[in-house]
Amino acid sequence: MGTVARDSGDYTPAPAGTHLAICVGVTDLGTQHNEAFSYEGKSIPASDKPQILVTFELVTELIDMDGEMKPMTISKFFNLFLNEKASLRKDLESWRSRQFTQEELQGFDVQKVLGAPCMVGITHTDRGKAKITSISAVVKGMVVPEHVHPLIGFSLDDYNQETFDQISEGIQKIIAKSPEYQALMNPSGFRTQATGSGGEPDFTDDDIPF
Numbered sequence: 001m002g003t004v005a006r007d008s009g010d011y012t013p014a015p016a017g018t019h020l021a022i023c024v025g026v027t028d029l030g031t032q033h034n035e036a037f038s039y040e041g042k043s044i045p046a047s048d049k050p051q052i053l054v055t056f057e058l059v060t061e062l063i064d065m066d067g068e069m070k071p072m073t074i075s076k077f078f079n080l081f082l083n084e085k086a087s088l089r090k091d092l093e094s095w096r097s098r099q100f101t102q103e104e105l106q107g108f109d110v111q112k113v114l115g116a117p118c119m120v121g122i123t124h125t126d127r128g129k130a131k132i133t134s135i136s137a138v139v140k141g142m143v144v145p146e147h148v149h150p151l152i153g154f155s156l157d158d159y160n161q162e163t164f165d166q167i168s169e170g171i172q173k174i175i176a177k178s179p180e181y182q183a184l185m186n187p188s189g190f191r192t193q194a195t196g197s198g199g200e201p202d203f204t205d206d207d208i209p210f
Contacts, residue, residue: 012063013124013130014058014061014074014130015061016123016130018119018121018122019119020058020059020119020138020144021056021057021117021119021120022057022059022116022117022144022147023054023057023113023114023117024055024057024073024115024147024151024152025053025054025055025073025075025114025151025152026054026055026113026152026153027052027054027153027154027167027171027175028052028156029050029051029052029077029171029174029178030050030051030156030178030179031051031179032048032051032174032177032178033046033177049079049080050079050081051077051078051079052088053076054110054113055073055075056073056074056120057071057072057073057147057148057149058071058073070148071149076135078091082105092113092135094135094136095113095136095137095209095210096137096210097136111153113209114151115147115151116210117209118135118138119134119135119136119138119139120132120134121133121134121135137209152167156178159184
């Protein structure tokens with residue numbers, strides 16, 4: 001699922017194609033409830049899953065933002081799982097151009113992708129919405145400029161009100177529905193453990209962005 005950029009009060013979809021991008025946002029959405037639905041003739045039951053939103057700055061696609069030309073951004077929602085069939089794992093492995101080892105999986109913190117460059121494939125839905133369909137590694141030797149948008153990494157496990165305030169109101173409302181957020185706001189001070197994060201292993205391969 002992709003987001004679209006705002007252009008003078010109207011939403012303009014990011015252009016279809018393959019774009020040089022930089023990850024400028026990793027937002028922990030907490031555990032989200034998904035209603036039951038039908039897909040390709042199959043009934044998908046209701047479920048509660050930890051989710052994140054990953055946001056990318058499209059380096060060469062500029063748009064007018066409050067009178068200043070800045071790169072468009074597009075985001076993708078992921079269930080926060082790293083099993084073999086998980087979309088997040090498939091995209092991460094394509095992004096880093098190699099599979100995870102079991103040791104890496106046990107200690108991988110998704111916030112490590114913040115600031116990392118990549119190539120993002122975008123298509124348009126029947127309704128004209130932009131959607132991320134692929135994430136891959138940057139071609140070796142390609143020059144990647146500095147990001148323009150600020151890097152925003154938000155985690156419910158290490159809650160920071162200042163960072164939360166930088167997130168769009170719509171995404172704040174999604175986070176606020178999670179039991180993790182509600183527990184944080186509870187006067188009892190109950191905290192739940194973050195899902196999918198842990199100690200960071202010591203990586204030394206410079207060809208891997210994270």
